Amino acid sequence: MKDIKKYTNEDMKDIKKYTKKMFLDYANGFNYSEDAELGHLGKYKSDAEIKEDMKKWKLKDFREFYGFTHKDWNTGKEYKAIEGVNCMDCFSIMRNDEHSSINKNYCRECLQ
Numbered sequence: 001m002k003d004i005k006k007y008t009n010e011d012m013k014d015i016k017k018y019t020k021k022m023f024l025d026y027a028n029g030f031n032y033s034e035d036a037e038l039g040h041l042g043k044y045k046s047d048a049e050i051k052e053d054m055k056k057w058k059l060k061d062f063r064e065f066y067g068f069t070h071k072d073w074n075t076g077k078e079y080k081a082i083e084g085v086n087c088m089d090c091f092s093i094m095r096n097d098e099h100s101s102i103n104k105n106y107c108r109e110c111l112q
Contacts, residue, residue, distance in 0.1 A: 036050065
């Protein structure tokens with residue numbers, strides 16, 4: 001993975017934020033039955049149970065469970081935005097300005 005500080009705006013044009021719907025679609029590509037049987041999913045005892053509960057999850061829950069926030073649609077690589085470093089929406093590097101210092105999650109452009 002490229003050093004996060006070395007991404008240019010050109011590198012980031014294909015990096016898009018995963019939405020809740022995208023995470024739900026992503027989850028449907030997996031069968032969690034074996035993980036559930038082995039106890040790797042905590043309280044979930046079946047594939048159907050975790051997928052039903054996922055419908056109630058917030059975006060933050062998906063990000064924590066899967067470990068990524070964005071995907072580069074050109075290369076297929078998944079990335080995790082770092083709070084205070086990357087904008088959680090557009091993945092750009094946060095500027096050291098008053099707005100970014102107060103917010104820490106979204107750049108000025110994404111909030112406007």
